[in-house]
Amino acid sequence: MISKDEKTLQAQATFSLIYVIQKGKLKKDGTAPILARITINGKMSHVSTKLSVLPERWLPKEYKTVGITKADKELNETLEQFKDSFRRKYYDTVYKGEVLDANKLKYDTMSLDNERCMTIMDLCNRFINEYEPLLQTQGYGKEAFFRYKVLRDRISRFLHEEFHVADLPLTSINREFLDKLYMWFRTVNKLNNNTTVKTLHRFSSIYKMARNNGWVIGDPFKMQNLHLDKVDRGYLTTEQLDVLYNKEFASERLSKVRDLFLFSCYTGLCYMDLKNLTYDELITWSDGNLWISTKRTKTKVPVNVRLLDIPLKLIEKYKGQGKGNKVFPMPSNQKTNEYLKEISAVCGFPKELTFHMARHTFATTVTLGNGVPIESVSKMLGHTNIHTTQIYARITDQKVNHDMEKLSEIINGQHPEPTQPSVEAQNAAESMLGLKRWAGAAGLSIQR
Numbered sequence: 001m002i003s004k005d006e007k008t009l010q011a012q013a014t015f016s017l018i019y020v021i022q023k024g025k026l027k028k029d030g031t032a033p034i035l036a037r038i039t040i041n042g043k044m045s046h047v048s049t050k051l052s053v054l055p056e057r058w059l060p061k062e063y064k065t066v067g068i069t070k071a072d073k074e075l076n077e078t079l080e081q082f083k084d085s086f087r088r089k090y091y092d093t094v095y096k097g098e099v100l101d102a103n104k105l106k107y108d109t110m111s112l113d114n115e116r117c118m119t120i121m122d123l124c125n126r127f128i129n130e131y132e133p134l135l136q137t138q139g140y141g142k143e144a145f146f147r148y149k150v151l152r153d154r155i156s157r158f159l160h161e162e163f164h165v166a167d168l169p170l171t172s173i174n175r176e177f178l179d180k181l182y183m184w185f186r187t188v189n190k191l192n193n194n195t196t197v198k199t200l201h202r203f204s205s206i207y208k209m210a211r212n213n214g215w216v217i218g219d220p221f222k223m224q225n226l227h228l229d230k231v232d233r234g235y236l237t238t239e240q241l242d243v244l245y246n247k248e249f250a251s252e253r254l255s256k257v258r259d260l261f262l263f264s265c266y267t268g269l270c271y272m273d274l275k276n277l278t279y280d281e282l283i284t285w286s287d288g289n290l291w292i293s294t295k296r297t298k299t300k301v302p303v304n305v306r307l308l309d310i311p312l313k314l315i316e317k318y319k320g321q322g323k324g325n326k327v328f329p330m331p332s333n334q335k336t337n338e339y340l341k342e343i344s345a346v347c348g349f350p351k352e353l354t355f356h357m358a359r360h361t362f363a364t365t366v367t368l369g370n371g372v373p374i375e376s377v378s379k380m381l382g383h384t385n386i387h388t389t390q391i392y393a394r395i396t397d398q399k400v401n402h403d404m405e406k407l408s409e410i411i412n413g414q415h416p417e418p419t420q421p422s423v424e425a426q427n428a429a430e431s432m433l434g435l436k437r438w439a440g441a442a443g444l445s446i447q448r
Helices: 004-012 070-095 102-110 120-131 142-163 175-187 193-212 238-246 252-265 271-275 309-317 333-347 355-370 374-381 386-392 397-411 423-441
Strands: 015-021 032-040 043-053 282-284 290-295 302-306
Touching (some): 015 043, 015 070, 032 070, 043 102, 142 175, 238 252, 252 333, 302 374, 355 374, 374 386
Antiparallel strands (some): 290 302
16 A cells, blocks of 8 residues: 555656566466566666466556466465565655666665675575574574574575575575475475475575565565375374283383373373473462473473373372483483384384374373363463364264264153054054945945
8 A cells, every 4th residue: 555655756756667578488387487667767677576477377458467366366466565665665765865766776676786685595594593592582492493404404405406506596586496495305305295395384484584674575485386285193092092001011111111102192292391391390270180381392382281190190100210300201302212113013003103193192082082172172282273283183983982872862762662553453443444445435435
């Protein structure tokens, strides 16, 4: 929306920005590059938008696509953001009383002639450097910080292997660049689709820093059609939990990891939350019950979970064995995963055990399977969005059977079965029916 002052300035000068496509420079996919044509007081300059479109979907008189498909709408939105950036820079320069022509506006806005011209690796490093202090001051998660550092290293490898360079300008990031990066993650890094999509979303968060500071224009990430695949998240049934609880292990290390896994199954804590759990976070509430009152290591979201009998017994069992004020003696994550594989094999489970599975078991079998509302489960898992909980949770056959048993108790018996007529009544009815048929044939009428 243009302000009143901007309209006044617009009336005093001739500034325009329109889009044209280069039909003579079609790409391999048949799309034509889109150029922005800047005109100030009759002087013209062109700048590449790094975008392209199929010529048949372009409306030359309206300077946009037909706007029917999702891709069309996203492209039009990006073009509008592109134009807004030039418009803001133009009015800002006019307000300052500076002399401005089309070429200078182009260079100033695209950051080609000043220190704001940043590269991909410069942006990644700046993002990480500004993120790190927040670990202490704002309590940001260390796991997320670690993932951003891994992403930076992977992007550096990608630039070396795909483009044979150490770095590229931010303007190099377009749909083609991101599609290549997606395939590189899938083929070279051997990442599955969901991990790749989440990694690119993380890269998009870094890129947002550049957009917010005006170092780039538009959002090429919106041009990608990425989706998460549905995943069959494993969980243990009630019967499998019983098997695990009652299993005798010859090794103390396996028994310990089994206990830690069970604690997670009955509290929903992930590995890091359990590792960091201290006695200060075990609080007796006004209801007289002991609760875990903590914050998730990953997101710093508050979590409150009442301790049931099994986790209470495990806390008592390992009392004083944790380091310092820690509740449990936790092996490393790598060792824990190794031992869980052994436990799975010993118990004969069809899937390998992981702490993610323990968390899913808490959501599915322990809570939702026993009638705990999903809103309560979401709070105990530390989710800020209930849709995340719906991904974890599923309705088991056992839960369906339990619910149908309740329904049968309510419905069955409400309507008594119809009484059967006696033999004498049936014979009398049959006799009357025969008499009526005889009378009808004789032209007579019988009334009861």
